[in-house]
Amino acid sequence: MRIAVVSIGSFDTQYSDYHIMRDIILGLLERGHEVNLIQKQYLDTPQYPQQFDKYFGKQLQVHNIKFEKKAKADLKARYLADLSYYRQACKWMKKNKPDKVFLQSCNTAFFTVFYAKHILKCPLLYNEQDIFPENAYFAGILSENSMIYKVAHALQKYAYKNATALSTISDDMKSTIVTRYGISEDKVEVIYNWGHEELKAHSEQDNVFLKKYPKKPGEFRVVYAGNLGKMQNVELILETAALMKEDEDVSFYIVGGGVNEEQLKTFAKEKELNNVTFVGMQPPEEVADLYAAADVNVIPLQKRLIYAALPSKTADCLIAGKPIITCVDEKSNFAKLVRQYGIENVDIGQREELKNAIVNIKHMNYRGSNYRFWKDIFSKKGAIKRHCSFVICNSLCKDVRCLRSKK
16 A cells, blocks of 8 residues: 655654654554655755665655745744645645555645545545644634634634544544534544653663753752743743742753743743753753653643643653653543543642642652553554554554554
């Protein structure tokens, strides 16, 4: 079977879901299928994962489309650039006639869905990683009555209704697709993202992050790592740090960058948060050491955002084996899920509750079963099987011929 895989990003840059697309492609290749990868090209010489080498010229073909990055704040320029990219991708697919199309989450999905259905006349499997415009609406960036929201919602609804099948990365996101877009539950599969399982943390003595930022004797380190944007609710962590200023052995490390970075730094300065250290973006290959360097990793989101997104860092934090605290809507399916594994969830805005959760873990009162949670929900091996089944059968089937690797 020839499968066109249309990527939202590029292997030129290790974007956040780099490993997800890499592993899905490898899963399809290992099962004997031909893959036509279409991706954005940022560099003069395109880059690819080393694991692709043995498939080039045999089962794997790549079509690179020159692409210039736009500023995150310039939504119109980004949208038009993406639309141009997907138009070129569709023209290439028309020439090469795939049997199926696998499309990763994008804001211009309607165009590719329309093209696959009416021009290519082949099935399109759509993997939704981040629901737009619901994420912007839940974060207070867009009004439900704004023209941008209404148009984006209508286009996304068209994409969902006309895709052959949908997959998404959490039960809460499935609920949003079903309730806010009128899509049948049977059409939407849930396949959780997995972490960077190939990256292993070094011992504490050789930990790269700890060499850069050594621990003081007796220090208890709270870590947030990721985007410092409007949707992540890092403010909750800083407000909690303000409550714990007198607890001198507790430190807070904020790792990453984003549009809210300066605002967060200003808040920390005004509140004289000497217990908070801001650290810039770290190399992707050091992610395992970063999470392993924490005594507890905190994973927050703004109110209702759990219904439009799920932080993929959850899997990496679990792999690191250190305690985690999630901070999402208490009534969400994800909050209920983490509690099933003994992991504490703090409701949105509850800084006193987050403080108490940190203190409990500091006093060795952590009952979370990280390994079992990772194995049951975030395992790479199981997720790859499910993705390949989804692409090959247009649903999650149990036919062993779909699931078995020919490797």
